[in-house]
Amino acid sequence: MAVLVIGEAPTAAIEAVGLRIRPFRPGADEPLPATLTGIDALILSPTATPAALPLVGPALAAEVPVLALGEGARLLAEAAGSGGTGCGATDPLLGGAAAPHGFRVGASAWGLPVPDEADHGVLRRFAELVAGRAETTATRTFFTPRAAAWEERFAYQTPAYEAAVARMRLRPGQRALDLGCGSGRALPALRALVGAAGTVIGVDLTHAMLTAAAREGRGGAAAGLLLADCARLPLPAAAVHGIFAAGLLDHLPHPDAALREWARVTAPGGELLLFHPSGRAERAARHGRAVSPDDPLAEPNLRPALEAAGWHLATYEDAATHFLARAQR
Structure with missing residues (x-):
């Protein structure tokens, strides 16, 4: 520091x-x-x-x-x-x-x-x-200067986000969070699942990212936008029915604590969907390194971490084109 x-x-x-x-x-x-x-x-x-x-x-x-x-x-x-x-x-x-x-x-x-x-x-x-x-x-220093161009840079990934959200078992009228929502690519798809009677909240630690989401029309009636630390959510217990988190868990300093916090705010039977629009091997190769056995997203690490936090891992996919893990509270 x-x-x-x-x-x-x-x-x-x-x-x-x-x-x-x-x-x-x-x-x-x-x-x-x-x-x-x-x-x-x-x-x-x-x-x-x-x-x-x-x-x-x-x-x-x-x-x-x-x-x-x-x-x-x-x-x-x-x-x-x-x-x-x-x-x-x-x-x-x-x-x-x-x-x-x-x-x-x-x-x-x-x-x-x-x-x-x-x-x-x-x-x-x-x-x-x-x-x-x-x-x-450190998080805000990295993302703030990049926020204005984030949507333009990654808009091509939006269909992959929509396909991932569609695999969540959310119903009309329920409440959903997008943690680390960035410019809000997943928010419209979450709204489509829970309908007008449901609640969608995008949470991000960086004000500039929420500004970018609002600029794309993903705030207001579409979704609430909340500036907060995803590991210390200002929500009561069992407040939501589904959590979507893309490219987030493996970047957190204390992923086990985050999983416990997400379990705290999720009602029994609710869902957690961890997603990335590329697989772990592709991302590691892109950064010029091998896949680490310590990666919190590796199944031997993720499954026990989820179970210890109060989740059951129902689906695990680490493909060349995407990473997806769906867990139930």
């Missing part, structure tokens, strides 16, 4: 929680990173310059944690187009004495115009927040 520090700022509290400092000093020979890949947070120090602005906008869009101090706070406000909102005493980062002077932009950026108040406590809380969000930040 790395924190990009632009300018001079105290870093002991950051390093104390195991974060690596990646320094950038304005005017030095090294260039500013072109993207946020590999960067878990951004600190704009009092010596930051406008050279940092090309990274601040993308950081705000992807909700990469940002702490801006002194002159850095002015740059943050400039990038956001406003001074942000004031921080109350309960703000997780700038609560207490710093709150009257600090401001917040969105869900993950804070400005503290008076650098003397950027004490060890603020930096420590920021470091803890960064470490706790690292997995979420």
Whole structure:
């Protein structure tokens, strides 16, 4: 995990929680990173310059944690187009004495115009927040800049998604989730199964992906769009009858915990369909590697993981053209 520090700022509290400092000093020979890949947070120090602005906008869009101090706070406000909102005493980062002077932009950026108040406590809380969000930040950093072109790039896969959804045993009036829905290719097919009286919700961790789904007309009356972590769903137990998840499980840091969470929100007899429009061997070859025996989608791994989480694997297909596993709660 790395924190990009632009300018001079105290870093002991950051390093104390195991974060690596990646320094950038304005005017030095090294260039500013072109993207946020590999960067878990951004600190704009009092010596930051406008050279940092090309990274601040993308950081705000992807909700990469940002702490801006002194002159850095002015740059943050400039990038956001406003001074942000004031921080109350309960703000997780700038609560207490710093709150009257600090401001917040969105869900993950804070400005503290008076650098003397950027004490060890603020930096420590920021470091803890960064470490706790690292997995979420990496996902959003990857998908946010790709979201606008996602549908155009992968629209050809839509018929495969529709065919996969059609194999779910959902009935009119039931409730369905598409986890990691992206631009929402599966949402119309899920709506067709549950009908106008049913409920369809697309869940994604990246706001830009949900925006892409809405732009394609897959939100609104077609489906609800929910910004959430698929491993911590804001839903009651037994709330849905079917879950569709394409290209998701094997990318999660804790797939066993995710399967348990999906079982929690699924009613008895409900279904889980894991899908990918290409088989495991084809995907591995595309990335220049062999199929790993540790792959959570390999049947010897997937079947016991599903059973331990409360699922029964009913169908398993790992073909050249697709991967599909259908399980029942």
